[in-house]
Amino acid sequence: MTLRVTFSAGLLALAPIGAFAQDCTVEGDPMDLEADAVAAVYDCIEARMAEGYAANGDPVAAEFRSWQVTSTRPALAGPHGERFLQTFANDTAAEQYLKFAEEGVEMPAGSVLAKESFAVKDGKAVPGPLFIMTKLEEGGAPDAGDWLYAALMPNGKEMKIQQGFCAGCHLNWEAQDSLAYPMEDVRLTSQ
Numbered sequence: 428m429t430l431r432v433t434f435s436a437g438l439l440a441l442a443p444i445g446a447f448a449q450d451c452t453v454e455g456d457p458m459d460l461e462a463d464a465v466a467a468v469y470d471c472i473e474a475r476m477a478e479g480y481a482a483n484g485d486p487v488a489a490e491f492r493s494w495q496v497t498s499t500r501p502a503l504a505g506p507h508g509e510r511f512l513q514t515f516a517n518d519t520a521a522e523q524y525l526k527f528a529e530e531g532v533e534m535p536a537g538s539v540l541a542k543e544s545f546a547v548k549d550g551k552a553v554p555g556p557l558f559i560m561t562k563l564e565e566g567g568a569p570d571a572g573d574w575l576y577a578a579l580m581p582n583g584k585e586m587k588i589q590q591g592f593c594a595g596c597h598l599n600w601e602a603q604d605s606l607a608y609p610m611e612d613v614r615l616t617s618q
């Protein structure tokens with residue numbers, strides 16, 4: 428088994444921790460990466476992603492990596508911009524989310540899903556946004572299925588997003604309370 432992933436250290440050996448990041452090189456078409464090659468890219472990039480998201484004091488960014496992971500590895504999906512995605516569910520959300528139920532789903536208020544992302548550009552993995560959905564009390568956001576949508580840039584700064592943009596797509600999964608779930612082949616089962 429050959430992993431098509433190589434690591435090369437950054438040049439700035441004296442830079443503060445995190446300021447220089449090793450390159451996470453990906454050879455070949457990201458669509459064709461095997462599961463363990465994806466896992467190796469993730470191993471390379473995950474600490475840098477986590478540090479970046481948390482760099483601006485966002486409370487979800489500081490916490491989400493201690494939540495329940497919902498897939499066996501990040502997976503490439505189209506709708507979030509050809510990125511590898513991995514979703515974490517907080518304590519309130521985890522039990523219901525991990526059922527991946529298709530009918531009659533009603534997530535409890537206070538559920539939070541945080542989805543980290545990375546893309547492959549010019550043969551290198553690069554961190555993408557952290558996407559966040561928070562379930563409000565009933566009536567909290569009637570046009571958005573009572574979900575509040577947010578996103579952080581890889582440096583932890585809040586992105587300006589339109590609720591209607593995110594909800595407009597997520598409401599397609601009405602019977603799943605706006606949840607789209609990870610790609611089927613990576614869903615974490617038998618909790």
Ligand code: HEC
Pocket residue numbers: 502503504506507512513514540541542558559560576577578588592593594596597605606607608609610
């Ligand atoms: C064009 C459709 C589309 C748009 C627009 C969209 N999403 Fe998603 N979203 C998806 C799909 C499909 C998934 C599941 C993909 C996966 O995880 O593999 C998903 C998953 C998520 C998840 C994980 C929870 C879940 O649904 O399983 C979060 C959090 C999320 N999106 C946030 C956002 C935010 C924030 C925005 C707006 C900035 C947004 N999304 C815009 C399609 C969309």
